[in-house]
Amino acid sequence: MKKLALLMSLIFLVVFAAACGSDSEQTAVASEGDTTNETTTDEEVAEIEVEHQLGTTTVPVNPEKVVVFDYGTLDSLDKLGVEITAIPQDSLPSYLEKYEDAKYENAGGIKEPDFEKLAGIDPDLIIISGRQSEVYEDLNELAPTIYMGVDTSRYMDSFTENVELLGQIFGKEAEVEAELTAINDEITALNEKAIAKSENGLIILTNDGSVSAYGPGSRFGLIHDVFGFAPVDDTLEVSTHGQNVSFEYIAEKDPQNLFVVDRNKVVGGENSAEKTLENELVQKTQAYQNENIIYLSPDYWYLSGGGLISVAGMINEISENIN
Known part of the structure; x- marks a missing residue:
């Protein structure tokens, strides 16, 4: 009887220990699950x-x-x-x-x-x-x-703030920093070319035969403010839509470089920029005679702008087309 009682006691202890171990494992698993849920929740509400x-x-x-x-x-x-x-x-x-x-x-x-x-x-x-x-x-x-x-009166600062904010929102800080470094290096190189060229410029937008001019601080003013081209006229009003000007005005100012955005290319219309500017008054300018009329992509300059792709494209467009 004593042997039987001892055997029963041993069996009871083994069963009890197994049960406790199972409970402990379940508790540990439950705890791990709670931790995972808490982490997910924290990420969701960040x-x-x-x-x-x-x-x-x-x-x-x-x-x-x-x-x-x-x-x-x-x-x-x-x-x-x-x-x-x-x-x-x-x-x-x-x-x-x-x-x-x-x-x-x-x-x-x-x-x-x-x-x-x-x-x-x-x-x-x-x-x-x-x-x-x-x-x-x-x-x-x-x-x-x-x-x-983008705040065009402080284009690059505003652009930089915007893309850095996107980096914060989407967890892309390192990628943004690398892209901004590359763009700033490209601007430095363009500045050097513009300073060495030491010439002025006029920025215009053509729209079905009419012409608007833009100066420093304007919608397209980074050509002057950031890229380094002196304005042929620093009295132009700062406006999103530019200041209406005539062909006589262009001939009078006689820019050495003429930067042209063709609105009709993206909104439609009968008169292209080339057709609009093909006249005797424009042909008298230094820009025309020295082949320094630079037609800019309206995709970058009119529809878009202020993005990592478009700003890099805008820089390259100017850099590749100045003599």
């Missing part, structure tokens, strides 16, 4: 406060559903490998034509967002610029909305 031209917005870090109305921001995100959900598809620059694909939602017009479509998307973040500023409050009611247009 946010930053963004101060921008139209207000202050709380923005989620690494948002999944992103709607972009600013093409400069779109080209930066494209360069950084960040996927977006929706974009206005009716006036995309040609170098961003891949976003016409059906896998991207059409967010509406560049000035008239499709609010019904956006509500269905339920975005985590909306990024806008000047063309959508009037509907900012309406968009901000749908999702966190930030303004990321």
Whole structure:
């Protein structure tokens, strides 16, 4: 009987120990699961406060559903490998034509967002610029909305701040730093060429036969302010739409370099920039006679600009075309 009792006791102890071990393992697994859940939750609610031209917005870090109305921001995100959900598809620059694909939602017009479509998307973040500023409050009611247009009066500082912010939001700080370093090196090289050339320039936009001029601090003023070309006229009004000028004005100012943005190439129209400027008055200028009329890409300069791809393209366009 004593042997039987001893055997039963041993069996009981083995069963009890096994049960305790199982409970401990389950507790450990449960604890590990709780830790994982807490980490995931922390990542999901990570946010930053963004101060921008139209207000202050709380923005989620690494948002999944992103709607972009600013093409400069779109080209930066494209360069950084960040996927977006929706974009206005009716006036995309040609170098961003891949976003016409059906896998991207059409967010509406560049000035008239499709609010019904956006509500269905339920975005985590909306990024806008000047063309959508009037509907900012309406968009901000749908999702966190930030303004990321470039301030042309301080172009490079504003551009740098914008792409660094994108780096923070999407966890691409190192990539942004590398891209900015390359762009700044290219600007330094262009500055050296412009200073060595020591010539002035005039920036114009042609639109179906009419001509507008832009000076320092204007929409295209970085050619003077950043790239280093002296303005042939530093009294031009600072305006998004430029100052209307005549062919007589161009002949009188006689620029050594004429930088031309052809709006008709992207919006349509009968008169190309080449056709508009092919007249006796323009032909008298130093720019024409020395073959220093530089036709700039309206995709970069008119539709987009302020992005990692477009700014690099703008620099290269000027650098490759100055004699």
